[in-house]
Amino acid sequence: MNAPILVTGGTGTIGRRVVPWLVEAGRSVRILTRHPGAxxxxxxxxxxxxxxxxxxxxxxxxxxxxxxxxxxxxxxxxAARTLVNAARVAGVRHIVMISVIGADRMPIGYFRAKAAAERTLAESGLPWTVLRVAQLHDFVLPIVRSMARLPLLPAPRGLRFEPVDRDEVAARLTALTLEAPAGRVPDLAGPEVLDIPQLAAAYAAAEAQARANGRPPRRRPSLPVRLPGAVGRAYRAGDNLADTDTERGHRTWSDFLAERVTSPVR
Incomplete structure (x- = not known):
């Protein structure tokens, strides 16, 4: 019997990649979404x-x-508590969940909620797999794009990202879903650790290339900013970054921008 795989968030950035790959693997998929499509x-x-x-x-x-x-x-x-409680009653044999690198270290509500979701799953008694990932290129892009419109580039000290490609994340999640429960698997991050000026410089270079007029990218002065409190200390300590045994994707930030940046900021 080909029991359907339930994918929550199957219409999102990663879900839109995972779902067709699961179908190509011969599995039927049921998408749980607030706004069902055809x-x-x-x-x-x-x-x-x-x-x-x-x-x-x-x-x-x-x-x-x-x-x-x-x-x-x-x-x-x-959401994790709701899903786990219902899955236990339904007799689900494997739950795979995406989480975020630094979930148990960063003093930010979003990270804390992810850490709590992980604990709920680990303590559920159900077979489970959790993959922590870095921020997607698609998440970092609007942040950098909005900063590119400012006369001065804010440069929070210690704020670094290691953006990862959505297709590489989707491929890993697809494989994990088709495999046996594995608990906490190695994290997945991008191939580079970049601060805001580095991210912005790559964006400016891609923007200049999109103009196709040969002019070099504009040099934008940066404004050093110190993030206050526990959040600032955590970022400066790299608590949002992956550990040394993390798996690394291959697609760089510049690779991503070469495809996504098609016109200059106005």
Whole structure:
């Protein structure tokens, strides 16, 4: 029997990559989403919300494997409790969840909620797998793009990212979903650790290339900023960065920008 794999957040940035790959692997997929779309061969959409619990029990009917991608600025801890409780009743045999590098170290609400979600899953009694990932290129881009519009580039001291490609994350999650439960697997981060000036310089170079007029990118003066309090100390200590045994993707920030930046900022 080809029991469907339930994917929460299956219409999001990563979900849109994972779902077709699961179907190509011969699995049927059920997507739990707040805004269901049209079904297609091998893909079923059901309405629901992991935070409120709406539709979750019905979505889990006949499901043995869950890939939990749904998330937001708030409520990821609540969503994990809701999903785990329903999955336990439904007899789910494997839950795969995406999390964020530094979840147990960063003193920020989003990270704390992710850490709580991880604990809920680990203590559920269900077989599980958790993959922590760095910020996606797609997440970093709007931050850098908005900064590029400012006359001075804010440069928070110690703030660094190691952006990772969404397709590389999706490929790893697809493989984990099709494999046996593995607990906490090695984190996945991008190939580079970059601060804001480095991210912005690469963006400016890609923007200049998009102009195709041969002019070099504008040099933008930076304004050093000290992030205050516990959050600033955590960033300066690199608590949001991966450990040495982390798996590294191959697609760089510049590779990503070469495809995504098609016109200059106005």
């Amino acid at each position: 079904d297609s061969p091998g893909i079923e959409h059901v309405g629901g919300d992991t935070v409120t619990g709406r539709g979750v029990d019905a979505a889990l009917s006949g499901v043995e494997v869950v890939l939990h991608l749904a998330g937001g600025a708030k409520g990821d801890d609540v």
